[in-house]
Amino acid sequence: MKIDGNEIRPGNVIEHQNRLWRAVKTQHVKPGKGGAFLQVELKDIRDGTKLNERFRSAETVERVRLEQKEYQFLFADGDMYTFMDQENYEQITLNSDILVEEQARFLQDGMLVQIESYEEEPLGVALPERVTLQIVEADPVVKGQTATSSYKPAMLENGVRIQVPPHIESGTSVVVLTIDATYVERARD
Numbered sequence: 001m002k003i004d005g006n007e008i009r010p011g012n013v014i015e016h017q018n019r020l021w022r023a024v025k026t027q028h029v030k031p032g033k034g035g036a037f038l039q040v041e042l043k044d045i046r047d048g049t050k051l052n053e054r055f056r057s058a059e060t061v062e063r064v065r066l067e068q069k070e071y072q073f074l075f076a077d078g079d080m081y082t083f084m085d086q087e088n089y090e091q092i093t094l095n096s097d098i099l100v101e102e103q104a105r106f107l108q109d110g111m112l113v114q115i116e117s118y119e120e121e122p123l124g125v126a127l128p129e130r131v132t133l134q135i136v137e138a139d140p141v142v143k144g145q146t147a148t149s150s151y152k153p154a155m156l157e158n159g160v161r162i163q164v165p166p167h168i169e170s171g172t173s174v175v176v177l178t179i180d181a182t183y184v185e186r187a188r189d
Contacts, residue, residue, distance in 0.1 A: 003063045005055025006038045013045065013118075015062040016053065020045040020118060029054075045123050066116040066123065073111045081107070081125075083115065094122055103127050105160050106178045127178045132187045133157050134173050141166045151183075 008014060012023045021042035030036040035056060042051045055061065071083035071092070079096035081104075092115075096104060106127055107113075114126040137155035151163035154170075162176060164183045173187035 001063045001065070002060045004057050005059035005061055006036075006057040008038060008040055008055060008061065008063075013064045013066055014042075015064050016042065020064060020123070021051065024050075045118075064118060066118050068114045068116050068126075071113055071115050073107050073109065073113055075109065076107070083113065083125075086112070092122065094125070098122060099125050102181065103178055105158055105181075106131050106133075106176075108158075129178060130175050130184060131178055132173055132175050135164065135168060135170055138164065138168060138170045138172075 006028070008023050008026055010023050010026055014021055014023065022045055023040050024043050025041040027039045028036065029039050037054045037056045040053050040055060042053055043049070044051070070086045072086060074082045074084055074091065076082070080093050081096065081099065082091055082093045084091050094115075099107075103125070108131065111128070111131075113128070115122050116124045116126065133156045135154045136157050139152045139154070141152070150166060152166055152168075153161055154164045154168060155161055156174075156176065160176075160181055162181050162183055164174065168174060168183075168186065175184040175187050176182065177184055
């Protein structure tokens, strides 16, 4: 689908220079001399290289639609991850390169994920925005620290260290964002 160069938005996937790119950041620029343009930071979907490109409104680019399908995570074997299609129960195994390293730490057995693909080639895995995990180790509260909004380090059951409020203790289940491993709230039972 062709779109004007100034219609690119963050998250869009475009075909440019015979490669697939995801727009990371966009900024409209109106220089004092010359026409306005859109400055776009692009990231190659396959190898992760970055490119800064200028698009004028008169230019057209090919916007690519990625197919998204729900899969269930089954298990990891070394750096290979196996997922099962929720419709036909076929299994696919993907290399760890397709997963963002920070996200791979939050994969749990049976977790439902979205796998993006283009022309039957898997390009990325999207985890749920939030996961519930148990705290296995938390530093004790220092007396007098509760007057201010301070956080203390804690270890999740998957080995990830996060910052939690002082009232969270070992054995407590918490909700964590998978994007940046930040504490959201105490899990509701």
